[in-house]
Structures are given as C-alpha cells and as structure tokens.
Amino acid sequence: MPELPEVETIRRDIEPFVRNRAIKAVGAIRAKNVLKGIGAKGLEKALKGQRIERVERRGKFLIFKLASGNCLIIHLGMTGRILKAPDRFVKVTFNLSNGKSFYFSDIRMFGKVSFSKTYPVLKLGPEPLADDFTPARFKEMLKGRGGNLKALLLDQKFLAGVGNIYTSEALYLAGISPKRRAGSLKFAEVIKLHKALRKVLSEGIKYRGTSVSDYQDASGRPGSYQHRLKVYDQAGRPCKKCKAKIRRIVIGQRSTFFCPHCQS
DNA sequence: ACCTAAACCTGGGCGC
DNA sequence: TGCGCCCAGGTTTAGG
16 A cells, blocks of 8 residues: 555654654554564563654655664555554554554554664665655666566665555656666656656655555545546546546556556 | 566455 | 455565
8 A cells, every 4th residue: 555655644644643752562463464573572572661752764664763772663565554543453552651552553464563673774775755866866777677667666675665556657747658678768768757756756745645445644534646646546547638548557466557648 | 687476464346 | 145256555485
C-alpha cells in the first residue's frame, strides 16, 4: 500500500503525537510474522522507558529515533497502518507515558516492526525529493542500465520510496513508456522524468496519499490523491490528454498503467 | 545484470 | 448465500 507520500503523511501525523513521550508498554496480538528479529517480550524490554525523540522517514521506512540512540523501525508493507486509535487489525500496541497509545495495524502482515540499537543502515537509493537527487545524478544512475525502466524505478536500492502507483503516474506525466530500457533515456527525457517523479510525489504528500484500497492516515482517514490519478487503476478510461484508452499491462509481476498514445 | 515465478498473508469484489 | 477466482500502494528468494 504505502509509498513515499503515504509514509510521509503518516510520519507527519504521528510525530507530534509521540514526540517526547516515553514508551511505557508494548503489546502484541498474533504479531509473530510482523516482529522481525525480536519477540514481543524482547521488543517491550528493548523499548520500555525509552523516550521518542523524533520520527524520520527513509524511503518507505519509518524510524522512531529514541533519546538513547536506539531506533524502532517500521515498514508498512502492503496494508500496514500506524494509528492513533485501534482498528480490528492491530498487531502491536505502543502505550505512551501520557496515557495515550499508538498502534501498528496490518491486514496482510507483510509489514515489519524491528528494533535497532543504532541508527539503521538501510540499503536504499537516493531520496527522490532530496536536494542531492539532481537530474545529473539521475542520468548517471540510469547510465548503462539495460533492464526495464519501470521495474528499476520500483527497485528501492535504485531509488527510495517510489512504488507502483507513483511510478505509473510519473511515467505518464513525463510522456515515457514504462516498457523502455532504463539506459535508453535521452537527457531531455531524464530531466522530464526527474521533474515528474518529484511532482507526483510532492502532490501525493499534499493530498495526503492515495487510498485505492487500504491506505489510511494515522487518524484512520483516507487520502485524496486517488481522485487525481491519471493512469493508475484507470484501464479502459480515456486518457485526459488524448482520449485514447488507458492500458494495463504487467511488468515484473506488477500492474502497470499507461497511455499508448501519449507515452513513448 | 537481468528476468521470471513463487512465496509471504488477508480481505474485498465479482461472476455464477 | 456461498464458492471459487482474481486482485491488491511490497519485498525476498530461488533459479535460469
């Protein structure tokens, strides 16, 4: 479910709720698949009494930085949520020193909760919205890559945080076919794609994420970017620019949407 | 490097 | 109502 804009929305929601609160207790319900490298008891022991200093995001990861330097790391997988009030899919409960709690909820249990004594070293590509992700750098990254462009954009080691919705949207905005070889882009196309990626991700954040099925913010509310999608989940609908039918194909086992007329 | 398929899971929607 | 199938914002692993 959640890509960079959804995770960032959640980060912004939850940080003021947890900042400078200590974790008083941790509860787990059928959370075995979700707790990575640590049991429920171990997690509670590791976190108990620790004050949350800030919440950061790196790619699709949330990093709860504790005053001790330890970190609570959460990846939301496909259906993970961070909530200020529980729903029926809660897997881990975090009780705070002010009497409030926040919750990790996950229907499909592809999400992961883990603990690290130090700030985690995540094997991720650049942050697409950071200043150091420049068109020149993007060009270098793409150079010599013979594989499929869309599949590469989804590779978190290549670029962090971009997922299946925003990839299709960015390629549409840039007028580039998802079927292209990554290394075949002309510099003008690299610039267009760079700009498009930043635009769709920024707008995704602005509209608080895309809720096509399970995504909710920390208050349990949907985002609104689903109303602004141009191609994702729009198969058969007319292209906004040329009226051609939006097509769905599969690339790397993932649904891919594009306009066969506007994208080449 | 690059590609494919399968696996990890649950739930919702749809056709019959 | 119910069953069976297909689909899903992600990632990893195995094998070619």
